[in-house]
Amino acid sequence: MKRYCFDLDGTVYRGKTGIPTAVAFIKQLQQAGNEPFYITNNSSKTREQLQEALRQIGIEAPLSHIYSSALSTASYVAQHFKKVRVIGSEGIWTALASQGVEVCEDQDVDALVMGIDRMITYEKLAEASLVVQRGAQLIGTNQDIRFPTETGFVPGNGSFVNLIANVAGVEPIYIGKPSPVMLExxxxxxxxxxxELVMVGDNYDTDIMCGLRYGCTTVHVDTGVTPTAAVLTKEQKPDYIIADLSQLNINE
Ligand SMILES: [Mg+2]
Incomplete structure (x- = not known):
């Protein structure tokens, strides 16, 4: 039995609106006793908040099947660094605290961890640039430049991490997809x-590359960031390229 791992933004929902073909496919899997996994680069929400976002579009998901870049970043940071500064939202703060990582406001820290912060300011970006120039390793929960909403694309965490990297002249470490860490x-x-795993996603550079690097089956859906026409120009193609999940059979 194939076990499905769904990206969320642009694959299962756009903003607060469920993508009907994805919701229907997930319900078919659940009715067949095949509980899927959810794997998102979004670091702003806790597992519980992601569970609630899925509930709002009619999907009941067990917490143990929800994976975010905040969770995997926190476990990576706990393994490699002691004292860190953070730019981000509740998801990454909660995940770091649960791993026992010391988060502070000092100038001298081992790492600067960046997840999406919708309250970002010039002051925060300037301060982060200075901390990284003093030697803190720059770590991004994910490198998404943009993500889809109901009304169009808005800046993703990668846009802000790139900004700090450019100012400080450093190479960031990214944990979220396309890194295979979450699938592992x-x-x-x-x-x-x-x-056994199938990675389903809308973004070639994150979701599909993650599946290709990990070595599992990959499915691209044309409901979000990367249009099918762009996927067809790639050298390494996903196993399935479909318009939406109504074209996939749950027994495939
Ligand atoms: Mg997506």
Whole structure:
């Protein structure tokens, strides 16, 4: 049985609106006893908040099946760094605290961890640039430049991490997709093998690359960031290129 891992923004919902073909496909899987996984680069929400966002579009998801870049960034940071500064929202702050990482406002820290912060200001960006110039490793929860909403694209975390990297002249480390870290966590924690996993996403550079790097089956849906025409020009193509999930059979 194939186990599905769905990206969220642009794959399962746009803003607060569910994508009907995705919601229907997920319900079919659940009715067949095949509980899917959710894997998002969004670091702003906690697991509980992501669960609530799914509930709002009619999907009941167990917490243990929801993975975010905040969770995987926190476990990476806990393994490699002691004292960090953070720009981000509740998701990343909660995840770092649960891993016991010391978060402070000092000038001298081991790392600057950046997730999406919708209250970002010039002052925060300037301060972060200075901290990184003093030697803190720049870590981004994810490198998404933009993400889709009901009304169009808005800046993603990668846009702000790039800004700091350019000012400080450093290379950031990114944890979210296309890094295969989150798929590895799913496989490890649920006792699954890569041959069983299917990564479904709208963004070629993050979702599809993540699946390709990890070595599992990949499905691109044309409901979000990367249009099908752009996917067809790529050298490494996903296993399935579909308009939406009504074209996929749950038994495939
Ligand atoms: Mg997406």
């Amino acid at each position: 966590m799913i496989a490890n924690e649920h006792g699954l093998h890569r041959e």
